[in-house]
Amino acid sequence: MIRIEKLHKSYPIGKDFLHVLKGLDLHIKEGEFVSIMGSSGSGKSTLLNIVGLLDGHDTGKYYLNGQLIENLDEKKAAILRNKFLGFVFQSFNLINYKSALENVALPLYYQGMARKDRNKVALQYLDKVGLKDRAEHLPSELSGGEKQRVAIARALVTNPKVILADEPTGALDSTTTHSVMELLKEINREGMTVFVITHEEDVAGETDRIVRLKDGVIISDERVQKKAKV
Amino acid sequence: MFDLDRWQEIFQTISKNKLRTLLSGFTIAFAILLFTLLFGVGNGLKHTFEKQFSSDAANSVYIRAGVTTKPYKGLQSGRTIQFRNDDGKFINEKFEDEIQFFSPNVERYNVQAIYEGEHNNYTVRGVYPDYQPLESAEIKDGRFLSYLDLKSKAKVVAIGRLVEKDLFGNKNALGKNISLDGISYKVVGVFSDPGGDQDERFIYTPFSTAQGMYRINDELDRFGLTYNPKLTVDQALEFSNLLTKVLQEKHNVDPRDQAAIRVQNYAEGTKSVKQFMTVLNVIILFIGIGTLVAGIIGISNIMVYIVKERTKELGIRKALGATPNSIIGMIMMESIFVTAVAGYAGLLIGVFTLKAIGKSLEKYFILNPSVETYVVVGATIILIIAGTIAGYIPAKRAASIKPIVALNDE
Numbered sequence: 001m002i003r004i005e006k007l008h009k010s011y012p013i014g015k016d017f018l019h020v021l022k023g024l025d026l027h028i029k030e031g032e033f034v035s036i037m038g039s040s041g042s043g044k045s046t047l048l049n050i051v052g053l054l055d056g057h058d059t060g061k062y063y064l065n066g067q068l069i070e071n072l073d074e075k076k077a078a079i080l081r082n083k084f085l086g087f088v089f090q091s092f093n094l095i096n097y098k099s100a101l102e103n104v105a106l107p108l109y110y111q112g113m114a115r116k117d118r119n120k121v122a123l124q125y126l127d128k129v130g131l132k133d134r135a136e137h138l139p140s141e142l143s144g145g146e147k148q149r150v151a152i153a154r155a156l157v158t159n160p161k162v163i164l165a166d167e168p169t170g171a172l173d174s175t176t177t178h179s180v181m182e183l184l185k186e187i188n189r190e191g192m193t194v195f196v197i198t199h200e201e202d203v204a205g206e207t208d209r210i211v212r213l214k215d216g217v218i219i220s221d222e223r224v225q226k227k228a229k230v
Numbered sequence: 231m232f233d234l235d236r237w238q239e240i241f242q243t244i245s246k247n248k249l250r251t252l253l254s255g256f257t258i259a260f261a262i263l264l265f266t267l268l269f270g271v272g273n274g275l276k277h278t279f280e281k282q283f284s285s286d287a288a289n290s291v292y293i294r295a296g297v298t299t300k301p302y303k304g305l306q307s308g309r310t311i312q313f314r315n316d317d318g319k320f321i322n323e324k325f326e327d328e329i330q331f332f333s334p335n336v337e338r339y340n341v342q343a344i345y346e347g348e349h350n351n352y353t354v355r356g357v358y359p360d361y362q363p364l365e366s367a368e369i370k371d372g373r374f375l376s377y378l379d380l381k382s383k384a385k386v387v388a389i390g391r392l393v394e395k396d397l398f399g400n401k402n403a404l405g406k407n408i409s410l411d412g413i414s415y416k417v418v419g420v421f422s423d424p425g426g427d428q429d430e431r432f433i434y435t436p437f438s439t440a441q442g443m444y445r446i447n448d449e450l451d452r453f454g455l456t457y458n459p460k461l462t463v464d465q466a467l468e469f470s471n472l473l474t475k476v477l478q479e480k481h482n483v484d485p486r487d488q489a490a491i492r493v494q495n496y497a498e499g500t501k502s503v504k505q506f507m508t509v510l511n512v513i514i515l516f517i518g519i520g521t522l523v524a525g526i527i528g529i530s531n532i533m534v535y536i537v538k539e540r541t542k543e544l545g546i547r548k549a550l551g552a553t554p555n556s557i558i559g560m561i562m563m564e565s566i567f568v569t570a571v572a573g574y575a576g577l578l579i580g581v582f583t584l585k586a587i588g589k590s591l592e593k594y595f596i597l598n599p600s601v602e603t604y605v606v607v608g609a610t611i612i613l614i615i616a617g618t619i620a621g622y623i624p625a626k627r628a629a630s631i632k633p634i635v636a637l638n639d640e
Contacts, residue, residue, distance in 0.1 A: 054549060087550070097242075
C-alpha cells in the first residue's frame with residue numbers, strides 16, 4: 001500500500017539545510033496497523049506529512065497504492081488525498097463553525113456528492129463512532145475524545161485506503177486514549193490500513209508493528225508480540 | 231455556472247462568520263454611501279450654479295446702438311446711431327455660420343394692458359420666434375410667436391406667467407383678447423422664464439407688428455442672438471469683437487468709440503462661470519475618487535485579514551481534498567457576494583438619504599442633490615472588481631501554500 005525507498009527530506013533553515021529524513025526505506029502492506037515512534041525531532045511528523053501528500057520529498061521514491069508519487073501539483077495531490085487518505089490530527093482540526101455532521105460530510109463535498117447523500121453517509125459514520133446523537137453539535141460543544149472521534153469519522157467517510165493519524169491521542173487523557181485506540185483497532189480489523197504516529201509506548205503497543213525513528217533513520221522495525229487474549 | 235451546493239457552502243461561511251462579513255460589508259457599504267452623499271451634495275452645488283446662470287441662454291449676445299462720442303471721417307460726435315432692418319440682414323448674412331438664433335427687437339415701455347377691468351403697465355417687446363431660446367423662456371400654455379404671425383403682422387401676444395396672474399387671476403389667458411394701449415391682441419401663449427419676476431412680466435408680440443405700431447419705418451432698438459454653441463469661449467469673444475468692428479464700419483463709427491455700438495457678450499461671464507464649474511467638477515471628481523480609493527484599500531485590507539484568519543481552515547479543507555481552484559473560487563465568490571450586496575445596500579441608503587434631506591439643503595445653496603445612476607452603479611462595480619482582485623491575491627497565495635504549513639498556522 002505504501003512503499004518508500006531511500007526517501008530524503010531537508011528543510012532550509014536560513015542558509016543551511018536541516019536534513020530531517022536520511023534515506024528511509026519502508027513498506028506497509030494493505031491492512032496493516034503500524035505505528036511510527038520517535039522523540040520529537042526524529043522526523044516522524046515529516047514522514048507522515050510526506051506520506052499524506054501534505055508535503056513533498058526531495059529524493060527517493062514513494063509509491064502510494066502502487067502509484068509513483070512525483071511532480072505532484074496541488075490539484076492532483078488534493079484529489080489523491082481525498083480518494084486514498086484519511087487524516088486524524090492531534091489537534092483534531094475540525095472546522096469550528098460547522099456541526100459534527102457537516103465536518104464529517106466535508107470530504108464528500110469535495111468529491112462532488114449531493115448534500116442529501118453526503119449527510120446520510122456522514123451520519124452512518126458518526127453512528128459508527130458512537131456519536132449519532134451529537135451530529136448537530138458544534139466542535140466547541142464536544143469533549144476532546146468526542147472531537148477526535150468526529151475527526152476519525154471524517155477520515156473514514158470517503159472510505160480511503162489508509163488512515164494517517166498524527167499523535168491522535170496526544171491531547172487526550174488515558175481513558176479517552178484507550179477508547180480512541182480501540183476505535184482505530186476496530187477500523188483496522190475491518191481491513192483498513194492504519195498508520196499512527198506517536199511518542200507514547202502504550203499507544204504504540206496497541207498496534208501490530210512498531211517502526212522506531214531516530215534522527216531521520218529507522219533504528220528498528222518489529223512486530224508487536226500480542227499478549228495472549230484472556 | 232450556478233452550483234447550488236457551492237452557494238450553500240458560501241452562505242454558511244458568511245452567516246457563521248458574522249463579524250468578518252459585517253466588517254467587509256460595512257466597509258463597502260460605507261464607501262458607497264459616502265461616495266453617493268458627497269457626489270450628490272457636489273452635484274447639488276453644481277445645480278445651484280447652473281440655475282443662477284441659466285436665466286438667459288449662456289451663449290447670448292445683445293447689440294445696442296447709442297450716441298457717438300468721437301468724431302470720425304468728418305462726422306461730428308454726438309450723432310445718434312439708429313439700427314434698421316437692413317442691419318439685421320447684414321449681420322445675418324455676414325455671420326451665417328456663427329449665429330444660432332437671431333432676433334431684432336423693438337421695445338416699448340409702460341404699455342397699459344387691460345383685461346376685463348384689470349389693468350397694469352408692462353414692457354412690450356416685438357421679436358422674432360427665435361427670441362424664445364435667447365431668453366430661455368419656456369412655454370407653459372399655448373405656443374410662442376410663429377413666423378406666420380411675423381409675416382401677417384398678426385395682433386397676437388405671448389405673455390409672461392405673471393402677466394396672466396395679474397390680469398386674469400386664476401383664469402386661463404389662452405385665447406382671450408387683451409387690450410394694449412387701446413388695441414386688442416389675442417393671447418396665443420403663456421410662458422415662464424427662469425430669469426425671475428421681471429422676465430415673467432414681459433409681453434411678446436411679433437416684431438413686424440410692434441415695428442409698425444411703435445416705430446417709424448424700419449427703425450428698431452437692438453439685436454439679440456445666440457452664437458453657435460460649438461464655439462469656444464475665446465472664439466465667441468473673437469466673434470463679438472468682429473461683429474462690433476463690422477457694425478462700426480457700416481455706421482462710420484470710430485473703432486475706439488465704446489458707446490455708439492455696444493455688443494454685450496455673455497461669454498465673458500460664462501467663461502468665469504465655466505471655470506468655476508470646472509473647478510467644482512474637479513473637486514467632486516477628486517472627492518469621489520478619494521472615497522473609492524479609501525474603500526478599495528479598506529476592502530483589500532479586510533480580504534487579506536480574512537484569508538489570513540482562515541489559513542488553518544483552508545489547510546484543513548486542503549487536507550480533506552479541496553483543490554487550489556476550489557479554495558480560490560470559494561473565497562472569491564464569498565467576497566464578490568458580500569461586496570455586491572453591501573455595495574447595493576450602501577447605494578440604496580445613499581440615494582434615499584439624498585432624497586430625504588435634499589429639500590432641507592436648499593438654504594445651503596445645494597439644489598436637488600442627486601447622483602446619476604450610472605455613476606453610483608459604476609462606483610459599486612469598481613469596488614466589486616477591487617474586492618475581487620483584493621480577494622484573489624491572498625486567496626491565490628493561501629491556495630498555493632503547502633497544506634502542512636497552513637495546518638500549523640495558529
